[in-house]
Amino acid sequence: MLEKFRKSTASSSPNTQTPAYFKMDQYVEAVCYTAAPGQTQWYPPLMVSAGSIAQRAVCAERVQEAIALLDRLSRDDYSEYLLKYYREGARRFNAGWRYVDIVTVLLALAEQLQPKSYLEIGVRRGRSVSAVASKAPACDLYMFDMWVSNYAGMENPGPELVSQELDKFSHSGERIFTDGNSHQTLKPFFETHQDLAFDLITVDGDHSYDGAVEDLCYVLPHLKIGGAIVFDDVCHPKHRYLEDVWKRLIVEDSRFTAWTDADIGYGVGFALRKW
Numbered sequence: 224m225l226e227k228f229r230k231s232t233a234s235s236s237p238n239t240q241t242p243a244y245f246k247m248d249q250y251v252e253a254v255c256y257t258a259a260p261g262q263t264q265w266y267p268p269l270m271v272s273a274g275s276i277a278q279r280a281v282c283a284e285r286v287q288e289a290i291a292l293l294d295r296l297s298r299d300d301y302s303e304y305l306l307k308y309y310r311e312g313a314r315r316f317n318a319g320w321r322y323v324d325i326v327t328v329l330l331a332l333a334e335q336l337q338p339k340s341y342l343e344i345g346v347r348r349g350r351s352v353s354a355v356a357s358k359a360p361a362c363d364l365y366m367f368d369m370w371v372s373n374y375a376g377m378e379n380p381g382p383e384l385v386s387q388e389l390d391k392f393s394h395s396g397e398r399i400f401t402d403g404n405s406h407q408t409l410k411p412f413f414e415t416h417q418d419l420a421f422d423l424i425t426v427d428g429d430h431s432y433d434g435a436v437e438d439l440c441y442v443l444p445h446l447k448i449g450g451a452i453v454f455d456d457v458c459h460p461k462h463r464y465l466e467d468v469w470k471r472l473i474v475e476d477s478r479f480t481a482w483t484d485a486d487i488g489y490g491v492g493f494a495l496r497k498w
């Protein structure tokens with residue numbers, strides 16, 4: 224059995240786990256260049272930096288796409304607020320608005336990577352997974368959530384609603400829901416799917432320091448070369464430490480090209496795996 228993450232010898236919080244990477248031989252072809260057999264692979268295969276994808280995530284057109292996406296989804300208090308926020312930002316700042324969030328990032332990444340497999344921890348009402356499905360309708364979706372009731376004061380009904388949302392985008396890939404606490408479901412899931420690798424992963428579930436570290440440590444080794452990891456809420460006022468988690472496990476790891484926005488809104492980070 225693979226050891227999924229190493230515990231440091233430090234026993235006290237904060238959690239100092241690091242992912243136990245294993246040899247990854249699967250690539251996201253849309254963003255990787257591999258030399259022909261017999262020729263030298265001089266560079267790491269990934270051809271695009273996180274910065275160049277960020278340019279595609281942070282633009283006025285992407286905000287308009289996010290508006291169109293949210294307009295098709297069932298509403299809650301947060302999405303009503305966001306729609307007004309997007310529209311007001313677009314009205315006040317026009318093409319100069321440099322706004323980004325998990326939706327604009329996932330729209331840009333899914334468009335560029337054309338993912339075949341997507342794993343998400345923290346699905347809620349299906350907003351972020353629908354952003355991926357809207358750009359890659361044939362993508363297989365692995366969705367982990369414990370459907371915390373009344374999450375952030377709003378209804379969080381579960382897979383049935385999420386499936387209805389995905390139908391709106393003609394999603395035709397597999398939908399694999401794993402219901403329950405990720406700290407109990409991820410271990411058995413990866414024990415039975417040791418070789419599963421993902422083009423795109425979002426970690427947006429447990430927002431505690433230790434919980435976020437553990438979720439990242441489980442999923443990161445299963446990211447393909449050229450694949451992207453998205454981590455939400457890096458400057459959420461209630462979870463300021465999430466930026467430290469992101470920096471320690473991703474930004475400071477040379478296997479990633481990373482991009483972070485921790486200025487306005489709740490912030491978001493994403494990174495692509497080079498090796």
Ligand SMILES: C[S@@+](CC[C@H](N)C(=O)[O-])C[C@H]1O[C@@H](n2cnc3c(N)ncnc32)[C@H](O)[C@@H]1O
Nearest residue numbers: 345347350351368369370371404405427428429
């Ligand atoms: C911030 S919301 C996800 C939002 C979604 N990604 C989006 O962009 O619309 C967090 C979700 O994570 C779930 N969650 C929180 N802790 C969890 C845990 N330990 N295991 C599984 N799901 C969890 C909650 O039920 C909630 O639906």
